[in-house]
Amino acid sequence: MEFLHTLANQTWFITLMAFTLIGGVLAAVHHAEVIAHKTGEPYGSLVLAISVTIIEVSLIISMMLSGQDGSQFIARDAVFATVMIVINGVIGLCIFIGGLTHHEMSFRNEGTNSALAVLTALATFILIMPIVTVSTPGPDFTKGQLAFAGIASFALYAAFLFFQTVSHRDYYLPKTVDKKTDINFHALKPSNLKTAVSVVLLILSLIVVVGLAELLSPAIEAGVKAAGAPKTIVGIAIAMLVLMPEAFAAVRAAKANRLQSSLNLALGSALASIGLSIPAIAAIAIFFDLPLSLGISNLNMTLMYLSLFIGALTLAIGRTTLLQGVVHLIIFFEYLFLSLVP
Secondary structure, eight states: OHHHHHHHTOHHHHHHHHHHHHHHHHHHHHHHHHHHHHHOTTHHHHHHHHHHHHHHHHHHHHHHHHTOTTGGGHHHHHHHHHHHIIIIIIHHHHHHHHHHHHSEEEOOHHHHHHHHHHHHHHHIIIIIHHHHOOSSSSSBOOHHHHHHHHHHHHHHHHHHHHIIIIITGGGGSOOHHHHTTOGGGTSOOOOHHHHHHHHHHHHHHHHHHHHHHHHHHHHHHHHHHHHTOOTHHHHHHHHHHHHHHHHHHHHHHHHTTOHHHHHHHHHHHHHHHHHTHHHHHHHHHHHTTOOOBOOOOHHHHHHHHHHHHHHHHHTSSSEEEHHHHHHHHHHHHHHHHHHHOO
16 A cells, blocks of 8 residues: 555656546447447436446545545535536537537437426535525535435436436437438447447446546645645546546537537536435435535636526527537636636
8 A cells, every 4th residue: 555655646657547547538438338329318328427427426435535624625616517517618519519510510409408407406406505504504514404405416316317218218319310310320239248348348447447536636636736726626627537438428429410419428427416426425424424515605606507597598499509619618718717716
């Protein structure tokens, strides 16, 4: 253990871990896409969303259990960063890159609007309610409130999954006109053996990514501290690390004129980030009696509701252009800048 700790402080080893992490992310994306091709939409998007959530939860809990200064804010910062990165960064980049190539792209707004409505409710439950409750001072829940928020988040996410995969699955499938030009609907599906191998390799890739991300987290914290940046940057770095597989797959889909898949991936990861990770984190915090603060600042609240409002306008008509991508990306850069200079 002491040998690993010594290695983890070496620049060359940190660089090697970073490149290996990127390789693990690309491998996870590839094997998740094989599974997605076998299962079809929207089940395929769930594979990557749940995989990403596993990485996020393991990272956040390991940092909370470390008991370092500011560890009670890691979950809040990571979840808020995930919402902002997904709505503005990932979706904005997908629309921008897709708009450059295809000028205008279409999708099923019935499904995306439903997903955004659930995301708005989840984000309000977890990030806003702790500010306005009066049972405890500051941006904190009582243990009872935290338990109820975790249960409510999981119940709402479970309801969304039922809506997405059972009762209204067609809302999350590409339009018929898009299917005609989508090679994924005409190519042969992978064999059962290839799918099984991809399942095993996906699990191994995720284990590698989780392990490397945990090894890199002290280096991230040290780098943030050395730069004199706010501690919230640690949460942003975690969110960016865990969202890399999802973002990479979403951008590839948008470039191939499959914006429906991009939106399923992006919104699915944001929903899973709250609906699955918060119940797990809340349970750990209550069981181990760990401090957990979830309420965000007035500045971040303004940015979040601006993002959700613009997101609702973008997803309202079922078509996107380059301009909408630019708007989302500018809001994303504003978020990054104000995180550094609040």
